Amino acid sequence: MPSVESGRIDLGDVTPHNIKLLRKVNSVVFPVTYHDKFYKDVLEAGELAKLAYYNDIVVGAVCCRVDVSTGPRKLYIMTLGCLAPYRRHGIGTKMLEHVLNIVEKDGNFSSIFLHVQINNDSAIEFYKKFGFSIVETKEQYYKRIEPADAHVLEKFLSPAKITNGDTKDH
């Protein structure tokens, strides 16, 4: 089978001028609707929120936030996805690698985690490739979609390199 024509993949910032594009992507890709507050916060997220361009067209997006609800400092991936015709072209990979880079440079995250609908096999396979595993399953996580249960996928990160003689907690 002849190879797929590869396109250029670039990541771009989310700004008040193009935020509607993010809304569009999310509304088409995800069965869940996000509040206006979500989009307000995204504008402050800096590198944690990116639009993904394929041949100069916005086809995907990733939005993360820092989570300290359970104690240790974790990175939570709120949304990561791309339009159906563009899947399996390396766009998801590019976005996830961007996130992993941030986390590595920062050095102060204990793990990255996200929620996935239990029937979303392709997503689960995708994250497993990058070292994520299912650590928990939350029943009735989703309010308005079926199945309502969600897996928690998490990737634990090795502690940062020792600097100035300080060690970090796990």
Added chain:
Amino acid sequence: TKLILLDSLLQENLISTMPSSVTLPPKENALFKRILKCYEHKQYKNGLKFAKQILGNPKFSEHGETQAMKGLILNCLGRKDEAYEHVRKGLTNDLQSHVCWHVYGLLQRSDKKYSEAIKCYRNALKWDKDNMQILRDLSLLQIQMRDLEGYKETRHQLFQLRPTQRASWIGFAMSYHLLNDYEMALKILEEFRKTQKKPGYDYEYSELLLYQNLVLKESGDTAAALAHLDQYESAICDKIVLKETRGKYFLTLGRFEDADHIYRDLLKRNPENHEYYRQLELARKAETESEKLKIYDEYQEKFPRAQAPKRLPLNFLTGDEFEKRLSKYITTAIRKGVPPLFVDLKPLYSDPVKGETLEKIALEFLDNLSKFGSFDAEKKVQESPTCLLWMYYFVAQQFDLKGDYVKALDLVNKAIEHTPTLIELFTLKGKIYKHAGCPKQAVECLDEAQSMDTADRYINCKCAKYMLRANMVKEAEAMCSKFTREGVPAMENLNEMQCMWFQSECAWAYQRMGQPGEALKKCYEIDRHFTEIIEDQFDFHTYCMRKMTLKAYVGLLRLEDELRSHKFYQTCASVAIETLIQLHDKPLKDKDNDTESNPDELDPSELKKRLNKAKKAKRKAEQEKAVIEQDKKKKELFNKNRKKGEEDFENPVKDELIPDKLARVENPLDEAVKFLEPLLLLASNQTNTHLLAFEIYYRKGKVLMMLQAIIKALALDPKKFSTPQLFGSFPSIH
């Protein structure tokens, strides 16, 4: 417009005895000189103080020249009425003073009353015929008003008086050139050129040479012009112009081999210039398809990334070769994701055979891409998903061109489903609705499009335009205000920025909505822009002479001569004339407030609604007016505080355009004729001009003019007028 320094005026008063009737004694004379100096240095308060000292003395209270200078200074302070009063007084007291006449001329000029100013200068020259400053000022006005004979005389005088000045020679030569007396112009230029040679890089000398060459060419002697270029090649700095001109001359003179050489050289510099390819075709006498194709294939090889050698052959190729290359061209562009591909290929559709081929190829590609993900059916190469997307986009435009709006919308919707983040799709959808005659839906699409990239002014303007097409004027203004200057109402800023596309669309919208006053206001605003552009050339008469940008200057003069041939003027004149004719046929009743007619048939609730609406509108207008007043005050304050007063006074404030007044003008037909005249002069190749002319003269009962209009229209488009429906609008002929 700056008031030019009266330096020589100053000198003259210092050196010679004043030719005017009243001579001031030494003390007052000294004061007078100080007034002139104060004026020169913009120390207006002091100037007025000294003037007061002279005029305060009862012996000299009617000293004409002092009064004139006082008036001049008052004009700089914006006190126009007083200024005129004083200058006129001064003039009446001293009719033989060239100073008074000169000052009066300056005043007139500052009010853009150029013909009056010329008269004043001529009078001034009667009393001081060799006054350089007055002559210079006169020459500027003459060229501005295109009084070419007068200009020639004045420049001749200036030349005789000051032959050491560069500008004297140039102005003198140019005055002959503009009158098409090439022999004289060339003689003068050549003499002047001899004095100008400087070693090394001299851009001004180079520009002079190119101007001289232009005059040579226009005199008809192409061979001499070519020889001239050869002679001065090393001194001409603008190499591209040099080569391009040379190339044109070679072709004119039939020296095809030399032309070939030059165009190959030019194409090496810029392989995308279509004009060079055209000229190269002429140079090689390539007439058949294959001869021409050879050229383009040669350049495709030399410059594999150049676009032109791939696109231009599509214009003349036919048959299989055409199809083959077209396929390749489209596949490359679709893979790259070139949005304007359709626009690029659109001209090909006007040829029915090529159009058919294009359609066939495009539909085939679309079919294959959607079924197999590849351009061809043998599933050779899998393409990226954007190919299908851009193919949808292309074919949708194709159906739109054919008028099959249903299919076009279907495809664009499929594309939107595929990739809802591509703004071009929404723009296209809106365009299809527009073509199909659904302006409201079109606006919805464009509004969606602009919301997806609020930093893009292009899409913002497109959305505003679509809103105006749907008669949504307020909304359009609000849309534009996202990009116009803060604190100023968008309408005002757009007028200031001479944004004529917007104003034209507004005029059409108001016309459709039956608001003649508002429509006329827009037309007058547009017309004023044209007047302004013509007036703005004033400063360039001196500037270009000084900077030696002579070719560009002559180009500017010629452009200004034909300015109102521009589409924007034709639009505003059309709307204005149509509206004025309507107002002539059906003048507004007193009760009408520029809204729709039938005021007598209002029921009480409707009336109440109308009154409330009017109240609201009035309140809003007052609010807006308050904002404008505030801004005006801010501007005035700012201007007052400006230390460096380049502009000594605001440009003469134009009469405010009040829609209601415009719609109730006494003689709408006379106003219509004012709009018509530039059309007759500059747009007489448009049938619309003559149709409009007919409508006006029909109502004026000028049979001869009517006939003239019909004859001209028929001559331009005999086919169009064979249809009976058009004659319906000319009942008198029947």
